[in-house]
Amino acid sequence: MALQSLDIVRRSATTTRSPDIREPTGGREVAKLIDTTKCIGCKACQVACMEWNDLRDEIGTNIGQYQNPHDLSASTWTLMRFAEVETPKGDLEWLIRKDGCMHCADPGCLKACPAPGAIVQYANGIVDFREENCIGCGYCIAGCPFDIPRISKKDRKVYKCTLCSDRVAVGLEPACIKACPTGALVFGTKEDMKQHAAERIEDLNSRGFEHAGLYDPAGVGGTHVMYVLHHVDQPQLYSDLPANPRISPSVRLWKGISKPLALAVMGLTALAGFFHYVRVGPDETDERDEAAAQELAKQLEKSP
């Protein structure tokens, strides 16, 4: 939840225009670039995230893995996921991916949310949850193609990475970027980050990683958190990063055409009834029906 309010481009459950009078200077979209090829898995970013956002997850149990905590939660908005992968050549690769909200250009969470203004997208591309408007239905969890939002058992609100929208709004970089000791995390305009990634990829290609590439999936319109991967052709190696993420067709149908169509069908049904009454009129019983009923009753009394 951040303080900006005049540079919102999209607002959940809102059919009219969002307050977007402000044109941010430069008007540029921001992005975080996560270079998995430079990451050493130190988790400084995780700690910085906890610290800046004042979050302390419950202390869990060690199951003999570096990944800790085991999963994202309402209090863990970013998590290093550690995957041990055996290559066809027989080498072991330790693929570490900093997981968290991807800040999609076409956010499934925002599309699914039924509460007006509980999820907003800023002009800079950040997708932010405004928990004071959240009703706790969890539709965003169903809408997200990356399995990111987590609902809190404590307050029944959903939480996820804000891309430090509060820091970015005042010209600072996100806390995780600040903490990264290897330069695996960088932040800037989306264009600059793509440029930076291209240089990194060229270098990686020249050093034997012919499948190194940028993960900026088009299925969700691109993302404002991007990865440089050694194996961009196999993103699923990185703890099931989806190869072709997109908003599910069920969610598109549920949150798209079905909404106006359903209202129209219900309204037309009621209108059909009203005009039937006006044109054809009620079906009433009169004295003749009562007389006929008595007649039939008498017949039946005699006949058995």
Next chain:
Amino acid sequence: MILRYTAGERTNHWIVAMAFVTAALSGLALFHPALFGVSGLFGGGPWTRILHPFIGVLMALAFVPLALRFGSENRMQPRDWLWLRQYRDVVNNREERLPEVGRYNAGQKLVFYAVVLCLFGLLLTGVVIWRAYFSLYFAVSLIRLAALVHAICAVVLICTIIVHIYAAIWVKGSVEAMTRGKVTPGWAWKHHRAWFREIMTRAEDSRPRSD
């Protein structure tokens, strides 16, 4: 007067009806942004989200005795299909041309089946998308599908009930049947003649009295 619905049946019907109205309003508030304001009736967004599934379960449970009571009277018979084929006579109040109708006409029977199917669908899918207690037991792809099917069932049910309510307004005497329990012999003769014959020949004590 002829007894059409006992006090128990009327009570049961109106419990389902009230649960339906509250579930439909709270559900529509969560379905379309234009109707989110309706959530104010339930104490705001979070309260609407909390109450809606409980009201829905209440509606489904309250419908069970109603379905058991009326299920056997709603079986489609050959004359019902004929009745449906003559829908033009039905909507133009030309009942004299229609085949005799039993306790329920084909339209009422279709409403019954639509409600049974929709409530069953709503209950099953509603459990899957009930985030507070059950969603964690289901795969996200199933939750997505359930949300869609839940909305479809709800729209079909709401339209069915609009037809049901309108039919009660259209056919005068029907509202009294469900509020007071009784109908006139003329009403039964005109709209449900086969049922009228049946009760006239079967039950001594329910014969029309001259008062």
